[in-house]
Amino acid sequence: MSFGNILGAWVTVFLTLAILSYLYKDNPFYKIAEHLYVGVSAAYWGTIAFWNQVWPNLFGRLWPHIDNPESLNGFNKFWYKLYNGFHWLNGSMFPENGIPGDQTQNLWYIVALFLGLFMLARLIPSINWLGRWSLAYVVGMAAGLRIFGFMSSNVIAQIHGSILPLWGHGLGSALNNLVLIVGTVSGLFFFFFSVEHKGIFGKISRVGIYFLMISFGASFGFAIMGRISLLIGRFNKLIEYSSSQYGYATFILLAVMVITLLVLNIGKKEEEVE
């Protein structure tokens, strides 16, 4: 068991218990874990984004590795000179002659680079309107991207799935299909905005709500199932780390935290009395 692993086990147990201690009440341990989590995760996702997106997909496409820098001419000669600046700044992150990897050069990504830089223009009040261009790109892209997928799989595919025969396949299947069709159509009617849900419309939309509620109930049931499984997973980890191999991390840290919380609580009550 290496030092890294044992230290890891203790850190794991401490953080697990610290978060769980929230169930008792908001307390210093939870606050430590919460703030650590916010700080670490912000940098974590930033790091992931840099190494998985910016480095290979942006820099990798703007300056892919070239074997023979002498052969460059025209624009690329100047372009790779620019890269040498990065190389000079940090040679191990930006190796000589371009970013290694499997990309081919695609100078359209200069546009992406600028849209990214425009975003940063938000920091400078006089040109912060440039950021709107980047926002506009994002919103336009999202709208165009989602229309097709949702229309295709959420709407048309579901229409296809709802067209079911009512007879000719036995009583059982007829009943089941009827439930599916009535449920889908009446449920859809619930979302009808331009008529008042009164009279016959009110009744249809009522039936629709019942079907929606069954579906919510089922989702709730599944959710409970999933959440309990995850709690089991966490407890299994705590049980694993309570062994002597890890220096009884769980027991010791649990005891320390319970005592601290008790002491803190008593201290507080005395203060209140005073």
Add this chain to the structure above:
Amino acid sequence: MILKRYIPLAIVFIVGMTMLASWFIPHAPFGAFEIHATQWFDIIASFAMILGALNLLKVHSLKLIHKKLNWQYSLIAILGFFLTLTFGFIMKGGHYLVLTDVGNTPDAVVQEISTELQLKNNVANNLYITPKIEEGIELKKYYYTQNSAIDFKNRLENVGAIAEVKEVVWGSHLQADNTFFSWLFRNIFTSLSATMFALLAFFVASASYRAFKVRNMEATILLVAGVIIMIGRVPLGVFITNWIPKDSFFSFLRLEILQEWIYQFPNAAGARAIMIGIGLGIVGTSLRVILGIEKSFLGEK
């Protein structure tokens, strides 16, 4: 006005329409547009992260400087932030050996390697696809510190082999074993996110105790469907209605069968209605955005 208002609107329209066209026109330049457009988004988002990070640091530094309530915790957030950046961009860890020569006693070298790498019967299996010895064999065990790697190197050299210590390259340090970043991921990040997720089990229990009331017809239906699914899908549920014979007329009352029916029919119908509604909502909103009918997100003036 043009720069601040009309160009953004034009960008929304052009990008949205091109994106939409790319679904129907496989021909260049539309065909590949989708792949690049989403990557451009990722790139913009990565740049924007700098803004987020600066904002986070600003909020917490202000707390720290003004010694506001709970400022100590802000210090922890800032330290956590910089610790992670250090592991992501400055300190890698992940040292390993490349064996370049096995020397005169290959058996002893193999023995040494298989103990260190905890290999079982077939050493060659795990030494990867045996590259030529001239190129060197990468021994796939990583160490946090250079010293541990040198330690192993010395042991190998004692049995006559020649090896050199290397460090994982930037980029793969995110995922290789025993780098500082992966240590942080495994022990800090994983335990925090998994435990936050596990808290849900408690919340779900208290929510069902507090909110699952048979107030009206809707709530009753939700509750009954939920309870049947919950009990019917675990071993205990099967156990409860085991007394109903499997081939009798009433077999549909067996919990596991009843839950399966609810799940596959009424539930599927309700879910489908919501799905179509959401689909239409998204299509409608997207159309309003692309066509410039909804433009408040760009500011009114």
Add this chain to the structure above:
Amino acid sequence: MSKFLENLDKIDRRYIFLIIAIVVMLPLIFPLGLPVEPTNLTIDAFDAVNKIPKDDKVLVSFDYGPSTKPEIHPMAIAVLRHLFTNGNRVIITCLWPDGLFMARDALEQVAHKEFDLKYGVDYVNLGYRPGNEAVIKGITRSFPANFTVDSKGTEIKKIPLMDGMQSLKDVGFIFSLSAGYPGSKEWVQYASDPLKITSSTGVTSIQVNEILPFVKSEQLNGIVAGMPGAAEYEQLLVKNGIHPTIGTAGKSMDAQSIAHLVIVLFIIIGNISYFAKRKKEKKY
């Protein structure tokens, strides 16, 4: 009595938390061994994996992270055991960055420690690529264009298992281990549907409702649903003599069952107190 019933509603929720903690913890330490009965959709998934011809290569995608590990990881282990016993060669991809850690843990345990297989010949871990469904779409056309190196940085050309693999259509079966987006849905939409590759999936409980329509229209062969599904799969491995013992999911089913029962009891008690209160309100 009625007073007591009414006050039940005001109970401090911390007692509920405590009870949940106890009923989950105790069966983990002192197991009861409730029998796990495999359900139809899990059996379908098991059969589909069982029927894969021995020579076929299988793609297993690890699209989950540490937060859902307890649900999906047991499936990953069970499915890998099943595939390796069958003699299938396995190609692993990850659409989630943290999926790679999960894949590595599972392979270390199953391929390395249990089966002692040869990396690059019997199995290969291609690792994570960013791009979500674009990655799936890409490999339906070309593997080498999307994965030039594996997760260890070795060139794909030098890996015997990947030799001659043009695209996803050279794969006989896809099993996606999925905890959300991107996941099973994307594998169905972009790979197994267009290329007509048989596939199956293991998902988190919360995702079941979303994936079920695909299973019902036979776009997916069965589904392993959440930890109970994983437990059923483990049970099937034991029944068919593929692996001697059940795994972590099976061992956790006692806790799962009892927790469900206790939550249902909470709901009932909550409602009794609600009725007691309403009766009282009616009286006055």
Add this chain to the structure above:
Amino acid sequence: MKKRVIWLKAVLFSIFIFSFAISAELNIDVKVDEAEAEGQLLNMTITGTDADADFKVFKKLGDDGEWIELKNIENLKSKVYVENDISTVLKVSIYDDEGQVISEAISESFTTSAKWFNTSRTIRFIFLLVTAGLVLFYISRAKKKKNIYLRPIAGLKAFEEAVGRATEMGKSVLFVPGIMDLDQVETISGVIILGHVAKMTARYETELNVPVARSIVMEAGREIVREAYMSEGRPDQFNTDMVHYLTDDQFAYAAGVNGIMLREKPAAVFMQGKFFAESLILAETGNSIGAIQIAGTGSQAQLPFFITACDYTLIGEEFFAASAYLGEDPKLLGSIKGQDMVKAGIMIIIMLGVIFESFGAEFFKKIFEIG
């Protein structure tokens, strides 16, 4: 050779190509045709031999390319990956037991290219045109005829009430725009709703707090909140840090918002956007501090939690319509009406389809098949 045969789908646009056989005994034949609108894929059909034979397939790109063996081709009908816009030739060689070529066939050269329209998506294209047409038609009608009836949505009426209550109590309003980035339409919708809530807080002079999980959402949120305060004539009350970033991580964000709720105790909590598992943590904590909670989301799996833990919930399409309802612009309201007509069309199609299907006329259902 393996016997298992996956019969690939026969293709509509098959183009006959001449072939010739070297061997007189075996008259084999290779036919290719283009498989997809994107190009890059060929359908190859080999006739004149059976799948048991020992055969290999080669491809040659361009006129002076080399023959490259295609591995893993085990069936007589297979898809072959080629490059677009380069002429390609396929060759089949059949071997005897000693590995000698006994027969060979070469296909005519073929060039794939990406098409200008993907015909397999025609139905979806028409559907999109009809939807857009209806929406635009009702928008133009709304411009002329101002009063359009839209049924009231309970959750929307509560918006003003919630902000009002926060004002009375002297507490803040918390707005959570979901955890996803602006590339999700739910987030865009949530940000638009944020604009309307910001107008209310500006009018009531109530503190607004918007923690976000994505930097781009932070920028879009700031933009829209600033505009809201300007349009209400309260730019002095606006402060950029109203909209602030916590972290990109799902649960770290949940933990952070949780902390804000516990320590600042807002009186009204709006959760409008795309949510995942953290929804329950947020809704339960909001409930425990006694805030009025109004949720709205298109995330199906999270709706039950919001329904049980929040005071009002905008379900699915209601949430998307909310941004238009709150805008009160006749053009926006008209678009909702147009969307409703599409919905009516869908219901009619389903019912018509059921009748056709029941009478055994399967063509109708086939129209809506997407592959």
